[in-house]
Amino acid sequence: MRILVTGRNGQVGTALAASLHGLGEVIALDRAQLDLANADAIRTAMRELQPAMVINAAAYTAVDAAESDEATAFRINADAPRVLAEEAERLGAAIIHYSTDYVFDGSKDGAWLEDDAPAPLSAYGRSKLAGEQAIADVGGTHLILRTSWVYGLHGKNFLLTMLRLAETRDELAIVDDQVGAPTWSGTIAGATAAIIRSAGEPAQLAPLSGIYHLCAGGHTSWFGFAQAIFADPSVPNKPLLRPITTAEYPTPARRPKNSVMNTDKFRRAFGDLPDWNEALADCLRQRAAH
Numbered sequence: 001m002r003i004l005v006t007g008r009n010g011q012v013g014t015a016l017a018a019s020l021h022g023l024g025e026v027i028a029l030d031r032a033q034l035d036l037a038n039a040d041a042i043r044t045a046m047r048e049l050q051p052a053m054v055i056n057a058a059a060y061t062a063v064d065a066a067e068s069d070e071a072t073a074f075r076i077n078a079d080a081p082r083v084l085a086e087e088a089e090r091l092g093a094a095i096i097h098y099s100t101d102y103v104f105d106g107s108k109d110g111a112w113l114e115d116d117a118p119a120p121l122s123a124y125g126r127s128k129l130a131g132e133q134a135i136a137d138v139g140g141t142h143l144i145l146r147t148s149w150v151y152g153l154h155g156k157n158f159l160l161t162m163l164r165l166a167e168t169r170d171e172l173a174i175v176d177d178q179v180g181a182p183t184w185s186g187t188i189a190g191a192t193a194a195i196i197r198s199a200g201e202p203a204q205l206a207p208l209s210g211i212y213h214l215c216a217g218g219h220t221s222w223f224g225f226a227q228a229i230f231a232d233p234s235v236p237n238k239p240l241l242r243p244i245t246t247a248e249y250p251t252p253a254r255r256p257k258n259s260v261m262n263t264d265k266f267r268r269a270f271g272d273l274p275d276w277n278e279a280l281a282d283c284l285r286q287r288a289a290h
């Protein structure tokens with residue numbers, strides 16, 4: 001089975017390289033090889049490569065920058081997924097696409113379900129929601145995997161920011177009134193590989209088409225996430241952590257207060273997911289081993 005992966009240098013793209021090993025002929029492209037801003041380039045690549053499965057790990061993920069560049073966010077997060085989905089449908093291929101907790105406004109008491117009404121607070125969230133809708137509109141075989149608070153040992157993320165800041169600062173002020181599930185890129189890639197392994201071939205995924213919440217179990221705040229990072233024995237610097245409110249840390253984009261997503265649908269269809277603190281420990285073990 002030929003599997004095309006976009007965004008190979010991203011957090012999830014990098015993790016997929018390891019997880020997809022042995023599952024087929026994986027062709028992973030970076031931005032220089034396939035620029036999702038160029039719809040013609042997407043069509044050409046899809047028609048030349050004729051994959052049986054497309055995993056779209058590329059996205060415009062600069063949440064704050066998107067506030068002043070919504071057009072580019074839409075081009076990458078909505079227009080490009082539509083073209084990928086159209087081309088996949090033409091080929092009878094399946095598309096696996098990642099989306100985000102930021103499609104929700106965070107106002108719910110309790111965990112968000114897949115069919116809860118989205119109401120994004122940010123340009124990034126609007127562009128990702130438009131991408132979900134575009135793929136569903138095309139109507140081919142598609143899995144939209146909404147994840148949250150992605151971190152790993154590669155790229156730009158909260159874990160690496162904390163570790164870097166702790167090298168030079170004794171005290172860190174961290175937002176404590178947004179809750180969600182920190183999700184390791186390794187968990188996302190492993191779960192994606194499990195989907196492909198269980199399906200065997202793309203046609204088997206057709207009846208499963210739809211949206212799934214794919215994030216770690218449990219939840220915490222950014223402050224709680226930071227506490228867990230610095231509590232790990234492998235992390236040498238232990239700065240003093242001070243909880244602050246979102247209002248004390250203003251950013252261009254508004255973020256949901258409650259990002260916690262219910263993952264029962266994913267677990268029923270594709271298997272278990274680790275709790276966020278277990279996955280964090282695994283990730284830090286991997287870091288210590290290198």
Ligand SMILES: NC(=O)c1ccc[n+]([C@@H]2O[C@H](COP(=O)([O-])OP(=O)(O)OC[C@H]3O[C@@H](n4cnc5c(N)ncnc54)[C@H](OP(=O)(O)O)[C@@H]3O)[C@@H](O)[C@H]2O)c1
Pocket residue numbers: 006007008009010011012013030031032034035036037056057058059060061076097098099100101128146147148149150151155156
């Ligand atoms: N990060 C999070 O906290 C988070 C939370 C919820 C959902 N998600 C979703 O999860 C998925 C994976 O995110 P991630 O954290 O792995 O993102 P990431 O680390 O920012 O990686 C995104 C990748 O997309 C590539 N890209 C951006 N614009 C492109 C373009 N025009 N053409 C081709 N490639 C382009 C980037 O290329 P360059 O390396 O060249 O920049 C990068 O490799 C995305 O769908 C994202 O929306 C992420």
